[in-house]
Amino acid sequence: MSKIHVKTRINGEAAEFLCEPDETLLEALRDRLHLTGTKEGCGSGDCGACSVTVNGRLVASCLMLAAEAEGAEIGTIEGLAKGAELDVLQRKFVEHAALQCGICTPGFLVASKALLEKNPDPTEEEVRYWLAGNLCRCTGYDKIIRAVLDAAAEMRRA
Amino acid sequence: MALDEYEKRDFRVVGKRMPRPDAIDKVTGRALYGADMHVPGMLVGKILRSPHAHARIKAIDTSAAEALEGVRAVVTGADFPEIAPGEARNVRDNAMARDKALYDGHAVAAVAATSAAIARKALKLIRVEYEILPHVTEISDAMKPDAPVVQEGFVQENVPEGFSDNVISYHQYGHGDLDAGFAQADKVITRRFRTAATHQGYIEPHAALASFGADGTADLWVCTQGHYYVRQLCAEILQMDQAQLRVTASEIGGGFGGKTTCFIEPVALMLSKKAGAPVKLVMTRQEVFRASGPTVSSEIEMRMGMTKDGRITAAEAELHYQGGAFPNITVQFGAMAAFACYDLQAVQTRGYNVLTNRPKQAAYRAPGAPMAIYAVESVVDELCQEFDLDPLEVRLKNAARKGTKASYGPTYPDIGLVATLEAAQAHPHYSAPLGPNQARGVACGFWFNFGGDTSVSLSVDFDGSITVTEGNPDIGGSRVSIAMMAAEELGVPYESVRAVVTDTASLGHNEVTDGSRVTFAVGLATIKAARAAKREMCRRAAKIWGIDEDAVIWEDGCAKPAGPNAGKFEPLSIKEIAAKSSRTGGPIAGHHEVNAEGAGVSFGVHIADVEVDPETGHTRVVRYTVFQDAGKAVHPDYVEGQMQGGAAQGIGWALNEEYIYDENGRLLNPGFLDYRIPVASDLPHIDAVILEIPNPGHPYGVRGVGETGIVPPLATLSNAVSRAIGRRMYELPMSPPRILKAIKGG
Ligand code: FES
Ligand code: FES
Numbered sequence: 001m002s003k004i005h006v007k008t009r010i011n012g013e014a015a016e017f018l019c020e021p022d023e024t025l026l027e028a029l030r031d032r033l034h035l036t037g038t039k040e041g042c043g044s045g046d047c048g049a050c051s052v053t054v055n056g057r058l059v060a061s062c063l064m065l066a067a068e069a070e071g072a073e074i075g076t077i078e079g080l081a082k083g084a085e086l087d088v089l090q091r092k093f094v095e096h097a098a099l100q101c102g103i104c105t106p107g108f109l110v111a112s113k114a115l116l117e118k119n120p121d122p123t124e125e126e127v128r129y130w131l132a133g134n135l136c137r138c139t140g141y142d143k144i145i146r147a148v149l150d151a152a153a154e155m156r157r158a
Numbered sequence: 159m160a161l162d163e164y165e166k167r168d169f170r171v172v173g174k175r176m177p178r179p180d181a182i183d184k185v186t187g188r189a190l191y192g193a194d195m196h197v198p199g200m201l202v203g204k205i206l207r208s209p210h211a212h213a214r215i216k217a218i219d220t221s222a223a224e225a226l227e228g229v230r231a232v233v234t235g236a237d238f239p240e241i242a243p244g245e246a247r248n249v250r251d252n253a254m255a256r257d258k259a260l261y262d263g264h265a266v267a268a269v270a271a272t273s274a275a276i277a278r279k280a281l282k283l284i285r286v287e288y289e290i291l292p293h294v295t296e297i298s299d300a301m302k303p304d305a306p307v308v309q310e311g312f313v314q315e316n317v318p319e320g321f322s323d324n325v326i327s328y329h330q331y332g333h334g335d336l337d338a339g340f341a342q343a344d345k346v347i348t349r350r351f352r353t354a355a356t357h358q359g360y361i362e363p364h365a366a367l368a369s370f371g372a373d374g375t376a377d378l379w380v381c382t383q384g385h386y387y388v389r390q391l392c393a394e395i396l397q398m399d400q401a402q403l404r405v406t407a408s409e410i411g412g413g414f415g416g417k418t419t420c421f422i423e424p425v426a427l428m429l430s431k432k433a434g435a436p437v438k439l440v441m442t443r444q445e446v447f448r449a450s451g452p453t454v455s456s457e458i459e460m461r462m463g464m465t466k467d468g469r470i471t472a473a474e475a476e477l478h479y480q481g482g483a484f485p486n487i488t489v490q491f492g493a494m495a496a497f498a499c500y501d502l503q504a505v506q507t508r509g510y511n512v513l514t515n516r517p518k519q520a521a522y523r524a525p526g527a528p529m530a531i532y533a534v535e536s537v538v539d540e541l542c543q544e545f546d547l548d549p550l551e552v553r554l555k556n557a558a559r560k561g562t563k564a565s566y567g568p569t570y571p572d573i574g575l576v577a578t579l580e581a582a583q584a585h586p587h588y589s590a591p592l593g594p595n596q597a598r599g600v601a602c603g604f605w606f607n608f609g610g611d612t613s614v615s616l617s618v619d620f621d622g623s624i625t626v627t628e629g630n631p632d633i634g635g636s637r638v639s640i641a642m643m644a645a646e647e648l649g650v651p652y653e654s655v656r657a658v659v660t661d662t663a664s665l666g667h668n669e670v671t672d673g674s675r676v677t678f679a680v681g682l683a684t685i686k687a688a689r690a691a692k693r694e695m696c697r698r699a700a701k702i703w704g705i706d707e708d709a710v711i712w713e714d715g716c717a718k719p720a721g722p723n724a725g726k727f728e729p730l731s732i733k734e735i736a737a738k739s740s741r742t743g744g745p746i747a748g749h750h751e752v753n754a755e756g757a758g759v760s761f762g763v764h765i766a767d768v769e770v771d772p773e774t775g776h777t778r779v780v781r782y783t784v785f786q787d788a789g790k791a792v793h794p795d796y797v798e799g800q801m802q803g804g805a806a807q808g809i810g811w812a813l814n815e816e817y818i819y820d821e822n823g824r825l826l827n828p829g830f831l832d833y834r835i836p837v838a839s840d841l842p843h844i845d846a847v848i849l850e851i852p853n854p855g856h857p858y859g860v861r862g863v864g865e866t867g868i869v870p871p872l873a874t875l876s877n878a879v880s881r882a883i884g885r886r887m888y889e890l891p892m893s894p895p896r897i898l899k900a901i902k903g904g
Contacts, residue, residue: 020275027274036194037187039411041361042443046830049361077187090185094177097795100634100803102184103191103362103411128839135830137359137412138634139799140806141838142846 008069010035011079019066025059026050028066029076037077037106041135048134051107051114052076058114060133077106080113088158089113089151096147100138108134112148120156124149163756164852164859171646172858175795178638179656180409189409192365192381193440200367201230201270203429203439204277205422206284207449208259208266211515211823212293212306215257215266215286222283223269228276231433232284233268233425239397243311246394248484252518253395253424259288260308260483261515262824263448270429270437293515293823297457297480300324300514308483308513317510324513329490331566332474332506339472339504343463345544351533353872353890354816355455355480358522359807359835362411363446368426369436374398376427378405383417383631384670389662395424396431403427406661407631414807415521418670421450447828451520452817454479454488456529464541468552472504473497473537477530480512481519487511488519491606492526494566495869496534498604499553499575499761501562515823521672523804524605524865528811528872532890535601535873540886549600549877550583550763557602574787574851575602575761581849582763587783596769596780599878603762603869607862608673609754613666614683616644616691618746622733624650626657626687628680629668634803634864635796636676642792643681643858647688649715650732666751674862677792678853679754685857691748698742699730756855760862762786764805764870768878772901775894777813777879783845784870789853789861797863798846804867805844810836811868812875814891 003018010033017032026043029035029052041047043062050061053075080087089112092098099105108131115122115130122130127148128141136144183189220232235256241247255264267284271277292306299305305322312326340346367379376398382388385405393400410417426439441450462473475496479489493509507530542549557575564570582588582600592598615627626644630636641657648655669675692712699717700707709724710717716729739746767781784801791797814834818826827833852859872890880886885900 022275030193031196034196035187036190039191039362040193041363041411042830044443044829044831047361047443081186086182086185093185094181097175097178097635097799099181099184100796100799101360101362101410101412102180102189103360105184106187109185125839128841132837132839135359135361135835135837137361137414137807137835138803140802140836140844141841142802142844143795143799145838145843 004067006067006070008072008074010074011076021067023066024062025064025066025069026061029061035076035078039103039106048111049104049107051110051134053110053114058111077110080109087113088154092147092151096143096150098139098143098147104134104136108136108144116152116155120152122152164854164856169646171642171652172790172792173794175793176638176642176652178635179641180632180637191362191411192408195367195379195408197367197369197436200436200438201272201433202274202277203268203270203426203437204281205265205425206267206281208255208262208264210259210288210290211262211295212291213259213288214291215255215259216289217287218267219285220267223280226276226280226283228272229269229280230272230435231270231429233428233432234266237428238395241394241397246391249391249420250395250424252484253421261517263445263517265425265449268425268429270433295514295516295819295823297455297478297512300480300512301478308515312485312513325510326485326513327511329493329509330506331493333563334502334504336472336474336504336506340463342465342471344466345541346461346463347537347540348459348461349537349888351458351460351536351888353456353529353532355452355516356811356815357447357452357833358414358416360412360414360416363441363443364422364450365440366423366426367436367438368430370427370431372434375402378403378423378427379408380405380423381408381410381417383410383413383633383672385631386629386662386667387670388420388423391420392424392427396427404661404663407659410631410633413633414523415525415672416451418521418672419451443830444828447833448825449517451518453522453525454481454519458529458533460533460537462537462541464545466545468545468547468555470500470502470556473502474506475530475533477507477509478512479509479526480514480516482516483513484518485511486519488526492530495527495604496530497565499558499602500556501558502565505565507565523807523868527605528808528869531603531869532872532876536876539873539877550579550588553602554579570759571854572851573759573761574849577851578761578763578785578787578849581847582765582785585783585847587765587781592767593769595772595882596767597878597882598765598767599874599876599881600763600765601870601873601877603866605674605760605865605869607678607757607760608675609679609757610669610673610675611667611753612679612683613668613751614680614687615665615747615749616684616687618691618695618732618736620736620739622654622736624648624655626655626684627660627665628657629660629665630671630676630680632659633671634800635793636680639677639792639796640680640684643684644688647685648692648732674864675757678757678856678860678862681792681860682754682856683750683752686750687748689748690750691746694746694748695732695735698735698739698746701742702730702738703727758789758853758855758861760787760866762866762870764874766874766878768875768882770879770882770897775898775901777892777897779809779842781842783847784867785847785849786863786866787849787851787861788863789856790850790859791848792860794848797848800863801846801867802844804865805871806836806841808868808871809841809875812872812890812892814893816891
């Protein structure tokens with residue numbers, strides 16, 4: 001089977017790659033483009049470690065075909081900081097010790113960013129339900145929730 | 159006083175919440191985990207697994223797979239050399255079946271190919287001829303004399319008669335006269351408990367990248383809790399010198415004990431050896447559930463006697479644990495830990511270890527303790543209800559303290575259980591009002607904590623900055639704690655210290671990151687390495703000043719003359735000494751190698767409020783508070799994190815998580831959809847209250863904190879649910895159907 005040529009934009013820059021017809025976006029990001037910040041925890045849409053945005057929408061990249069990224073605008077964890085300057089969410093995750101092993105962290109950050117863009121003033125319950133698709137086995141979520149709420153508060157003040 | 163004994167002091171760095179060195183990499187996606195490494199010429203490995211719970215492998219035909227274009231190597235059990243009996247052989251036989259497939263998911267063959275697609279296609283071309291054998295997955299079935307035997311040859315001499323050869327080891331602990339003890343009780347109850355097997359549920363699947371050279375040396379990149387142990391096992395399995403195999407630990411995406419051994423690493427190495435190219439092998443989530451190392455399931459019988467004023471007069475427990483198709487020591491830990499919280503005159507535990515056709519268990523946070531202590535804490539609670547006594551009062555009355563002879567042998571030094579119970583009692587949570595259908599549960603927990611073989615090297619770099627080289631994968635913030643302890647001891651700013659985890663070729667042996675040992679043992683070795691460096695810097699200062707080295711002392715991060723007689727010299731800072739080190743004798747470093755003893759046991763107490771929906775049987779955790787003795791919390795954030803994470807895992811275990819097998823011995827729920835771990839919306843905030851009762855065996859008083867937190871939740875939740883519905887629960891998980899059944903009196 002011959003490969004498919006995909007032209008897309010990733011974190012604001014043009015990117016292209018060749019992929020198999022049945023390859024997922026997650027595989028293409030990690031194995032073709034070596035953007036390994038996006039993680040695979042399950043490959044079945046159940047853990048959120050592979051969260052990216054596609055045209056501004058939060059997506060589990062393990063559930064989307066790479067070929068479907070043609071012409072799309074993809075956002076990954078690698079695009080969250082502006083150079084050396086961390087995004088508020090990243091800063092708050094560090095400050096609140098919202099990570100232990102950190103494997104879930106990129107997914108939580110991408111998903112939280114998508115939440116705060118939609119809803120800049122979420123309640124704790126809204127944060128918990130929005131992030132219910134992201135599994136973290138280390139933290140019990142306590143510090144993650146605090147970090148997201150604190151980031152939201154700081155973003156509202158700014 | 160020996161230098162590694164506890165000494166009271168005012169801390170400058172330790173106890174603060176410093177930024178951790180790996181945090182930025184982890185929030186930006188730069189940190190490299192097991193599956194993130196790519197090397198030129200790398201092949202993709204995949205494993206074929208048995209669909210049968212128990213089957214003889216009569217023949218494997220790999221010829222069609224080998225003939226497929228792009229396939230570079232195919233490996234089966236026959237490729238691995240014969241080795242002596244022992245854990246390495248068990249690991250080998252678990253990593254790749256030889257004559258029998260022992261559980262659903264057991265590896266039977268592996269391929270390395272130029273792409274994942276080709277590797278997957280090649281697996282389909284491998285023909286395995288199986289003879290299906292009778293299987294057994296449940297403990298009581300496996301113990302029956304006529305049960306199908308999973309593996310012959312493991313039965314130890316002291317196992318009592320009357321069981322099948324699946325019952326392979328027996329362990330007994332205790333002291334005192336049980337009959338006399340029970341005779342003093344106002345009430346004696348006997349209860350049976352069951353807990354399901356659960357999985358550690360780390361989010362990062364196992365991954366290894368092996369590269370075997372033509373000269374017989376090899377490199378392995380792997381996500382593991384212990385790369386030295388990986389080296390030891392793999393070197394024995396592949397029959398090579400340990401020095402020829404260099405293992406580098408990647409960042410690790412969770413382990414909780416599940417990454418303390420090997421599952422795919424020997425296979426990755428063998429594929430690479432045969433293919434003559436690097437091979438990356440990554441488990442799928444389904445493979446993680448089917449073929450890594452879940453924890454044991456248990457059946458426990460518990461008997462306890464209590465006086466009406468709440469004194470436990472005697473207790474005994476019989477524990478039956480299954481941990482899959484290979485031997486393990488988890489039931490021994492369970493038998494040791496069961497009654498560790500109490501000061502008992504008459505106590506006995508008996509543990510039986512049972513083989514079944516399930517995956518080879520691995521450690522899971524305080525391995526063996528949660529289920530045993532769940533049973534103990536459940537009967538304590540039931541007796542409290544029987545006599546209408548306050549459950550924390552009763553625990554205080556019976557609590558182990560300094561001088562108590564523990565049921566597993568030792569006499570305790572300073573321990574923190576009483577202080578922890580008192581803190582729980584005084585906390586507002588314990589007296590807060592409850593709503594309808596709500597109830598409160600409490601329980602204690604315990605873990606031994608370990609020390610073990612540890613090497614640390616600390617170098618004073620020419621600019622006066624400090625590199626601490628250690629060999630334990632950092633699973634939850636240990637690097638920051640190690641760097642803080644180095645800064646504390648040297649009297650330098652935290653920012654000038656960097657702690658790195660190095661590979662097996664760059665530092666002496668380090669035991670696995672397990673047993674909550676790292677902050678204790680690596681911390682201890684770091685403090686001692688720093689002390690060695692300080693002694694050396696004093697010598698250098700003496701040289702610079704031209705005085706006797708005994709006349710120099712170390713104070714506030716500087717070398718100073720010991721007193722007026724030593725001469726008048728301005729103190730020399732680390733920076734100044736380091737800058738001159740090349741001219742005063744060469745680079746300055748300190749190192750320390752030790753088999754660390756003196757780990758301090760740790761106790762915890764949990765309080766949970768639950769609300770049980772009488773219509774659906776669903777349990778909501780409304781409020782949760784953890785109290786735990788950390789000895790000294792080096793970095794309070796990550797101590798709290800351990801306490802919260804352990805509690806969340808325990809809540810999952812208590813309410814929802816379980817391995818479910820069908821009648822053919824196939825695992826029915828090998829995915830996060832059907833094996834549901836707690837998500838953010840399932841949990842309340844988990845409040846963590848740290849107590850600090852110094853460990854007398856560590857210079858800063860540090861105990862381990864990683865494991866105790868998973869022990870109390872099982873009984874805490876069971877006690878809360880039982881009180882909420884007015885019926886005792888005896889089985890985990892307390893899934894809604896089970897609770898409904900209990901409510902209806904089933
Ligand atoms: S890897 Fe995509 S949701 Fe888990
Ligand atoms: S920090 Fe380890 S899974 Fe979330």
